[in-house]
Amino acid sequence: MVLGERAARAVAAVCRTCVRYRLVVIGAWVLLVLALVMTARVIGTPTDNDVSLPGTDAQLVRDLTASSATPLTSGTVIVVARDGRLDDGTLVATAASLWGAEHVTTVKPPSPQEGSLSADGRTGWFTVGLDVRRAELTKAMAHAVIEAAKPAADAGLRVLPGGALAQVIDGSGNTGNEFFGLILAALVLFLALGGLVGAALALLSAALSVLATLEIVGLAGNLTSMPAQASTLALMVGLGVGIDYSLFLLSRFRTLTRSGLTVSRAIQRAAADSGTAVVVAGVTVAVALAGLSLTEVPLLQTLAWTCGIAVLFAVLAALTLLPALTSLAGGPLARGGRLYNRLARRTGSGGFWARQADRVTRRPWLAGGSAVVLLVLLAAPATDLRLGQLDAGSSPEATAVRQANDAISAAFGPGAGTPLTVLGQLPTPVTGAQDSRVPPLVAMVWAQPGVAAVGPTTPSGDGRVVTVQVIASTSGGDPATADLVHRLRSQSVPGMTVHVGGSTAARVDLADRVTDKLPLVIGVVLLLSVAVLLFAFRAPLLALKAAVMDFISIGAAYGVLTAVFTWGWGVTWIGLSGPVPIPSFVPLMLFALLFGLSMDYEVFLLSDVQRRWKRTGDNLRSVREGLLGTGRVITAAAAIMVGVFLAFVPNNDPTIKMFGVGLAVAIAVDATVVRCLLVPATMAMLGNLNWWTPGRKRVRTAEPV
Known part of the structure; x- marks a missing residue:
């Protein structure tokens, strides 16, 4: 034989x-x-595309920024005005309707302070927190959240799912x-x-x-x-x-x-x-x-x-x-x-x-x-x-993630859909946003080529971690964005250790x-x-x-x-x-x-x-x-x-x-x-x-x- x-x-x-x-x-x-x-x-x-990578810088940022107050899952509901600016009354009504959707625990409406409202006022997104794990989020739940944005749709706005909501709607x-x-x-x-x-x-x-x-x-x-x-x-x-x-x-x-x-x-x-x-x-x-x-x-x-x-x-x-x-x-x-x-x-x-x-x-x-x-x-x-x-821009044009990415990129720039999180880890707690150790972190980020926008600094509950959202001038799939990640990680700021996280950094x-x-x-x-x-x-x-x-x-x-x-x-x-x-x-x-x-x-x-x-x-x-x-x-x-x-x-x-x-x-x-x-x-x-x-x-x- x-x-x-x-x-x-x-x-x-x-x-x-x-x-x-x-x-x-x-x-x-x-x-x-x-x-x-x-x-x-x-x-x-259940499925979950949010896969961890232990021992990496991006995973460290994710672990340090996680807290009991963080929703189990968060997604976005994007609204785009076909003409003119987004109406404040429509946004308030939409936020109230989203609050009433099943499994929704938090709703953050579009805001220029949060960086979720475009400069021309035509595009913004609601950040929606859910009480289910990403692996438990179903298409029915995602569609229910989008349907809860009915006031925006009735007002003639274009409503798109984003983030985890778009991913689960696209499925496999x-x-x-x-x-x-x-x-x-x-x-x-x-x-x-x-x-x-x-x-x-x-x-x-x-x-x-x-x-x-x-x-x-x-x-x-x-x-x-x-x-x-x-x-x-x-x-x-x-x-x-x-x-x-x-x-x-x-x-x-x-x-x-x-x-x-x-x-x-x-x-x-x-x-x-x-x-x-x-x-x-x-x-x-x-x-x-x-x-x-x-x-x-x-x-x-x-x-x-x-x-x-x-x-x-x-x-x-x-x-x-x-x-x-x-x-x-x-x-x-x-x-x-x-x-x-x-x-x-x-x-x-x-x-x-x-x-x-x-x-x-x-x-x-x-x-x-x-x-x-x-x-x-x-x-x-x-x-x-x-x-x-x-990144989402690589997907076919008919997919939800691609449509969300195109809408955000057109209004906020190509890097807005994949922001970087720059984290400063300190040996002692900060005393507030005016702590002398915080401005050098922001200045270091702004000094890097390829940075389009920098959000406000956010200290953690114990004050030992400060984070700042960074928008690159290039998309998450562009090699230039990967180079920006490496440059940020190579910088030093007195009195703190710098780490970089976010989906692009994880990739x-x-x-x-x-x-x-x-x-x-x-x-x-x-x-x-x-x-x-x-x-x-x-x-x-x-x-x-x-x-x-x-x-x-x-x-x-x-x-x-x-x-x-x-x-x-x-x-x-x-x-x-x-x-x-x-x-x-x-x-x-x-x-x-x-x-x-x-x-x-x-x-x-x-x-x-x-x-x-x-x-x-x-x-x-x-x-x-x-x-x-x-x-x-x-x-x-x-x-x-x-x-x-x-x-x-x-x-x-x-x-x-x-x-x-x-x-x-x-x-x-x-x-x-x-x-x-x-x-x-x-x-x-x-x-x-x-x-x-x-x-x-x-x-x-x-x-x-």
């Missing part, structure tokens, strides 16, 4: 048990999902286009498996595993801060790997039944072969994601373990639920239909993949060289990869933390992934080459990301108004995800090649037959995953768009150029060195392919 006798026997034993008690297994999965769904409906699935940014990914997956499964039975089994298995994942991720929001992107990213990954793993197993099952094995025996053999490969692929994804824990960034750690849960459930479903379902519908699936048989003849012996395998292995230098040239061209833009900070701290940890994360992920492959295949050169191939696919993804989001090539086609910065954590998260996901096809191809090499001892023949046996399945699996990822590109969240584009490009390149050209070409060139193991003689086993 492949990838270790013990592992294969263990997987086959699990599969055999699930087939024997198939109704119990199916019932257990259905009950588990129903229980999770019902629990989530009762307890709730889903547009419903995700279903197109499922439709494409169903079509590819129908073609690959030759009928509705196989497609239905794969989709059902993936659907139950994804439902379980989403409900667990949602419930976890009651225990920890859960960003809205977490469930969307888990859905992307869960659907992709869940359907792919099912396709791998069902394709192997179909091959084995065509060779004469009974349904029960074919299920066990498919689990021992492709099932073991699925386990190794899943472990590799988990290892790559686990490397993100070294960043010490809660956002990345949360995204990592939520995606890890999706992969775990996909593997469990493939090894337990799918064999049980297959045993019930194994007969029709094994027989297939005329469509499957016609496709098998066209792509089988003498078909496209046979010719492709022959071309690649006969001229490996030409095939490999052509692949390298193409990959270099795709990765070339990555040399201009520039990381930055997203700057996130970028610095990710940059510092990047070499460590990449090194650990690389070493652990190579170790997993070495354990699985017992071939050092094969494991190292697999890691190198993954880097190549990731480089192509980075290149396309740069061309689309930094250079703006086709960016309007995906719903954005122009180029946007690429957040610092996106390339690192993509690296971990892609390094794991790309291994799916690597493991599936190599396990098939190794199985044939163990039987024949002929490397070139094994590579040819391995590519012939897996090419169609890998292409179908990649088409499914690419379709699923592209279906999330219309999402209103620019970060999700980046993940969708990056993952889709990398998987497409990996499954075509890398796995079908570069990998077999290099294996043909290396010959038996592929299977070299130091100090150990390989024993081939004459087991059927």
Whole structure:
């Protein structure tokens, strides 16, 4: 058997048990999902995009300025006069109406002293405090607050939600286009498996595993801060790997039944072969994601373990639920239909993949060289990869956060929507605003280039902290604002320690933390992934080459990301108004995800090649037959995953768009150029060195392919 006798026997034993008690297994999965769904409906699935970053300057400011008097959540209600100035009577009536809204505890009307009323008097905002945590704020609550501003709307003012209210109204940014990914997956499964039975089994298995994942991720929001992107990213990954793993197993099952094995025996053999490969692929994804824990960034750690849960459930479903379902519908699936048989003849012996395998292995230098040239061209833009900070102005124009940002920026300047908080920490309490230690802080802030406005100083209750709101002349996503943060932090004021906080400062701290940890994360992920492959295949050169191939696919993804989001090539086609910065954590998260996901096809191809090499001892023949046996399945699996990822590109969240584009490009390149050209070409060139193991003689086993 492949990838270790013990592992294969263990997987086959699990599969055999699930087939024997198939109704119990199916019932257990259905009950588990129903229980999770019902629990989530009762307890709730809160999300919270306000993620902390311990040990940073921005987090220190946030902790020092927090008090028992601070509302659990605050948002803004923006009002804009279409002509003339805002009427005082309308503002008073609107404030009174907002006070009467459910969950509202504080209301601060627009005021020039607070900096919430524009100089021309046409635009202002109400600051509204709520008695619920940000994670508990629902769309219904947010809409209720906006509806309470009816006096302003009746007076002809434009009323917009801002801050947390706008964020919760936009939600996760889903547009419903995700279903197109499922439709494409169903079509590819129908073609690959030759009928509705196989497609239905794969989709059902993936659907139950994804439902379980989403409900667990949602419930976890009651225990920890859960960003809205977490469930969307888990859905992307869960659907992709869940359907792919099912396709791998069902394709192997179909091959084995065509060779004469009974349904029960074919299920066990498919689990021992492709099932073991699925386990190794899943472990590799988990290892790559686990490397993100070294960043010490809660956002990345949360995204990592939520995606890890999706992969775990996909593997469990493939090894337990799918064999049980297959045993019930194994007969029709094994027989297939005329469509499957016609496709098998066209792509089988003498078909496209046979010719492709022959071309690649006969001229490996030409095939490999052509692949390298193409990959270099795709990765070339990555040399201009520039990381930055997203802000509300980066969102699509139809979103609530973008409309609020545009209204505030037009009236107050581009930096008004993302103010900085400059904090002075003192050893002894201040005696008042005229304390001699306070004016130097304000003077220092005004002296910095890029400062558009400075608010009044506000001492804390104990007087040991003084804060001042600073409006930059540039937007929160502009690199100049990040430079201003660094300049302010580098200044010294006699008698106090200066810190800088706010959302922009927090993103700057996130970028610095990710940059510092990047070499460590990449090194650990690389070493652990190579170790997993070495354990699985017992071939050092094969494991190292697999890691190198993954880097190549990731480089192509980075290149396309740069061309689309930094250079703006086709960016309007995906719903954005122009180029946007690429957040610092996106390339690192993509690296971990892609390094794991790309291994799916690597493991599936190599396990098939190794199985044939163990039987024949002929490397070139094994590579040819391995590519012939897996090419169609890998292409179908990649088409499914690419379709699923592209279906999330219309999402209103620019970060999700980046993940969708990056993952889709990398998987497409990996499954075509890398796995079908570069990998077999290099294996043909290396010959038996592929299977070299130091100090150990390989024993081939004459087991059927």
